[in-house]
Structure formats: structure tokens, C-alpha cells
Amino acid sequence: MDVEVTTLLEAARLRSETAIGFRQAALTHDKAENYGVLLNPPKSQRVTFQPGDQVIVLGER
Numbered sequence: 001m002d003v004e005v006t007t008l009l010e011a012a013r014l015r016s017e018t019a020i021g022f023r024q025a026a027l028t029h030d031k032a033e034n035y036g037v038l039l040n041p042p043k044s045q046r047v048t049f050q051p052g053d054q055v056i057v058l059g060e061r
Contacts, residue, residue: 002048005041008055017059025052 012019020039027036039056041047 002046004043005045005047006043008047009043012055012057012059015057015059017057019055019057021056022047022049023054023056024050025054026050 024036027033
């Protein structure tokens with residue numbers, strides 16, 4: 001699924017959460033790619049999600 005980061009932010013907001021980044025499962029063991037974690041990505045960036053990828057959010061219980 002190919003989405004803009006702003007779409008992730010809005011989806012999280014609608015759930016009363018705050019999206020702060022994402023993790024790409026394919027890069028989990030790649031130290032040079034920060035283990036697949038990208039925090040505070042550019043809002044104009046497009047991301048292609050694959051199975052196992054995750055959005056990192058902050059929220060309350």
C-alpha cells in the first residue's frame with residue numbers, strides 16, 4: 001500500500017493517537033537503515049507498506 005505520511009498522521013488523529021513514524025519489517029536487521037525505524041518523516045514523503053510494517057503511534061489507554 002502506497003500512502004503519504006500526512007495520511008498516516010490523519011488516520012492516527014482520528015483514533016485520538018499521534019503517529020510519530022513507522023518501521024519497515026524488511027529492514028529490521030539492517031543497522032545502516034536504523035533497523036527499519038524512521039521517526040518524524042517528511043510530511044510529503046510517500047511510503048509503500050508491506051506486510052509486517054508498522055506505524056509507530058502514541059496514545060492513551
